[in-house]
Amino acid sequence: MRTTASLLPARDLLRALQLRDLTDPAQGPHAVQLLFDDVLAALTDEWGCDLDVRRRHPLVAVEDNYDRLGYAPGDVTRDARYSRYVTETVMLRSHTSAGIPPVLRDLAAAGPRPGLDVLLALPGVVHRRDSIDRLHVGTPHQVDLWRVVVAGADDPSPLPGRDDLQQMIALLVQAVLPGADWRTVPAVHPYTRDGAQVDVRTPAGWVELAECGLIADHVLTGAGLDPARTGGLALGMGLDRALMLRKGIDDIRTLRSSDPRVAAQLLDLSPWRPVSSQPPVRRDLSIVTDAGVDAELLGDDVRTALGADAEDLESVAVLATTPHEDLPPAAQHRLGTRPGQVNVLLRLVLRPLGGTLTDEQANRLRDRVYAAVHRGPHVEWAGGEVQRVQWAHSQHE
Template structure:
């Protein structure tokens, strides 16, 4: 059984029922009802610090990851032809519902509830943590199911919130979740903010993106029933997984879900992570024919889908080289069974479970499964 997906610019695409069930069954590490995890400590620290800084009414809002497409895109200012809406990037459940691609999808309902309720006596801090679903490459820092945290500070009347307040918000937040860390920001743009900024933490002398922020866009407020002439706001979205890895010194994002008790026990607090072992990787190179334009993110998604739970055994899928059909010699075209409109991609598959060493036979089986899933040649 599959569920048809229709978007304005893309042909129908199926999201299989098993894939949907798997997505909904995945534990949200930010949710205390699903068990304790260090990510929850980051959420609490952020909410407490910002709530105290502005003496705000802190409202922590949680929801299931299936959301209305309108809340994920339209009511946040995304244009109808935005690339993000493409089925390659979005996990559609139906014509009108999807697995949220960011926790910002919870903001429009939260703003509507704020508009429908009694006028607040002071500032309101909306805290929206949760798991998201998106296309992403496979490596030590990326996952297709990241945890995010949206923080929106809203004010009715009085002095309007401005970029000085936004700077204070980021300063307070970084001090709370990454104590002692230097940071910088650069100008960027988002559909749901004005005067957008990208925030990077400086780690070992290198910038690492941790958040995006800006002033709440007037159109987003207006669409929720909050008059921009009366209301102002600050909007920030943060990647919780990345922040926790920086805070504890965790080298591999897969460790955040590890069932190894030596690892899991260390994910209940914010103390530095102590490596449990240095297991050797198994590397396999694959030469495959794929549709032209297939990038590491798209290939990573196909590997995750093909391997299912075994995808956690993959440390990285790296694109070593890409050769268009026209640049291949005839012998290579025949060997690959490649066709016009395709390209030859040389991939390096790095296999390394976090708790054991794979046998050569196990690695070869995984390599063959990945090859079957990716190779589109005849």
């Protein structure tokens, strides 16, 4: 049973639902749509299959996001620290795979015709708790690509297998990064068998592009489909990462930038031409917080604290974590730590994509982050006494 405190506040839900989906042409053009279209064309042209693009609402049933895909009841990813629950049974999807069970149920209800061969494509924004750096954001874009095949009544040909999965990977990589080298690494997913991670070679080394596998029988059975006659391929890809690799962009925040110099380059797939970069502004914070808090949870708290100003944040890094018990007595006294708490050295790197930050502006952002993540009795503000009064007042409330 989730407590009220673990549910997403109404203001955060509203902000999430108002976020622009860069994959949706109805919300304006974007290069990610062109890349998505290239991938769909590459697959359907080779297979000669039908195409069914589904744009589903980001609010989904918890059952579809987890249970019907095969996630175990105790899986850590279900924890409210990592998933965004709206009610006990509804959440903001943590992956576009959450749309697959209802689509398969639709196929079953319609009576899947023998000989059916369809590519299900489900793009959209997903919502998760993640670390903050140049490659990660709490609201990335994903696409699930599932090829579903129903054997014909008199057709002895087998359903798609490993060779077909290898072909799908090759087609995908060629569409995203023409000519790139790729490899697969075994991976386990609750909704596939023979699962694999797809990596591509870049100048910086191997980078993950997608996850894939053969559709697991239990996913088909749970939707009302016969796995003896129905099967196929399942692949999920991060569209932000794919576009960044294609255009040579090194900062994921660029994809949503409103700077005209940046936005104009996000209407095609031409190589990225860097605009003038602002110098980074670093702020190191020594905070007290509960043990077990990691970079992902801290990153989510920081995003929430900064709201729209989180766009100015390039990264949040945990430089060091020291449990209360390992601190010298003098440090315990100075910080006011208690058993079960840790002292975390946190580094914020602030770098607006357009414009600059003054020291005063950077300090204000630093203090907002500090107030959101610090759990100790003693405070160290970048500013003056006014902030101390505000802190005391907020803690009293």
